[in-house]
Amino acid sequence: MTAATRGDGMIGEDVTQNVRTIEAVPLKLRIPNNAEIKQLKKDFDISEKVAKFLTTLHGRIEIRGEVYIPKKDFAKLNKELEKRGEKTFANPRNLAAGSVRQLDPAVSASRPLNFMAWHLDDIGQKTQEASMEILRLIGFKTVPGERGKKIEDIESYYKHLAKKREKLNFWIDGLVIRVNRHKIYKKLGVVGKTPRGIVAWKFPPEEATTKVLAVNWFVGRTGKLTPVALLQPVFVAGTTVNHATLHNAEEIKRLGVKIGDTVIVTKAGDIIPKIVGVLEKLRTGKEEFIKIPKKCPVCDSYVGKKGDNIDLYCSNKNCFSKEKERILY
DNA sequence: TCACACTTATCGCACAACCC
DNA sequence: GGGTTGTGCGATAAGTGTGA
Structure with a gap:
């Protein structure tokens, strides 16, 4: 074996x-x-x-x-x-x-x-x-599993499992729907690493509230600047969350998040911390806007967009952070 | 439009190096 | 020799860019 x-x-x-x-x-x-x-x-x-x-x-x-x-x-x-x-x-x-x-x-x-x-x-x-x-x-x-013939059967099993979830002797984060007949399953093929004949249906993730203490801009190997929120440590879905990515300036704008805000945090797939909302009613007036950097936080070179791309990039080809991340990659 | 690659984050654990 | 620290790995989701 x-x-x-x-x-x-x-x-x-x-x-x-x-x-x-x-x-x-x-x-x-x-x-x-x-x-x-x-x-x-x-x-x-x-x-x-x-x-x-x-x-x-x-x-x-x-x-x-x-x-x-x-x-x-x-x-x-x-x-x-x-x-x-x-x-x-x-x-x-x-x-x-x-x-x-x-x-x-x-x-x-x-x-x-x-x-x-x-x-x-x-x-x-x-x-x-x-x-x-x-x-x-x-x-x-x-x-454990059940065979369903219609979409309604799957929906009802999902609801049943969501109710039963806490009583189970092991942690689950959702259910997997799979085509029963192997012949059809094979015929549907694979997209990337995901077979078309199998789909995961996750339960809504656990939520918690915490404060945004700061936002740091991280420079990746391609030179892309990613804002990462530093959070007041909060326990969500089995672990303590300290950081959450904000992806880009558009996401900051969409969420309307400011430094000092109380935010709702979840974990996508019970793994990746994610800010899903801002509790504006809890604002005190001391919250600060998140500044979009004009210069790279690592090498101080100018940053800009590539065409219509919403992301910001460091203009320095030899930026230390780019080099470091390239080596790490 | 679709498929796919890339990027980023988190945690706990393993292991090597270092310090006392 | 034992404790501490730093680095790497495995698992995973979501957003975005790129090319067909």
């Missing part, structure tokens, strides 16, 4: 030794019995070839899934750490990611890692439903 992280989609990190310590990942696949295969044929129209493969499981099989830490186990671990006077972990998502990459498998084994499968590579099965059933039969836990 070998295991790898997703990486860039092509090359990931070898995490075999750590994944082997996860109890929910069977070291030996379970071979379904005759009655189970018979039922599988009846329910999911699987071919003789697939049925035969399942009776031996000889050959290569690729499974994708999610390593996670159940809420209860995460709370228990932090309680134990607190008791011992040790530092507790901020959230289960990053702890799971970090635990999988540990150099010492014994450390990974000490963390309450769990695994749920959501993809079985093509072995000849015709639908996603069949994939999930096969995964269950060969010994994997699978992500």
Whole structure:
């Protein structure tokens, strides 16, 4: 058995030794019995070839899934750490990611890692439903899901899940809608890195309010100036947020944000901090306009726009920040 | 108009280098 | 040898520019 992280989609990190310590990942696949295969044929129209493969499981099989830490186990671990006077972990998502990459498998084994499968590579099965059933039969836990025939079915499942979300034993940020029939799924193809047959529908992100303390202009490798708001630290969706990008001068104008304003902050995809609004009623009159720089904050050269582009760029080809970011890139 | 690449941000964790 | 610090990595979303 070998295991790898997703990486860039092509090359990931070898995490075999750590994944082997996860109890929910069977070291030996379970071979379904005759009655189970018979039922599988009846329910999911699987071919003789697939049925035969399942009776031996000889050959290569690729499974994708999610390593996670159940809420209860995460709370228990932090309680134990607190008791011992040790530092507790901020959230289960990053702890799971970090635990999988540990150099010492014994450390990974000490963390309450769990695994749920959501993809079985093509072995000849015709639908996603069949994939999930096969995964269950060969010994994997699978992500919960339901089949819907109409858009309304998906809407109602989304609402049902949103209600049920807090009661689940693991964190979720939405649901994934996937075309059931593999033939249609393949026919739809891939756009960039995203297959057309699969769509994520996220829940509205958690919100918090905080103050804008300052706005700093960052110069990227292309020379583009990006305003980044320095925020009063605020806890949102499992982490403490200190900064949020304002993208460009147009975004500052659109939001109408000033230094000193109380703003509403969310995290897109529960990851990226984002200012979504300004609470103008809380203004005291001491708020300051955000100055659009005329000179580069790093090399003091003039900045300007490129044609109709709304972004500002540093005019100095040898700007230190550009060079630095280019090297970093 | 669409597809795709680029840019930017965040966090926690791993690991090497450094200091005491 | 142990603690601290700095850097890099992985995962991820959204806005924008570019080229077909």
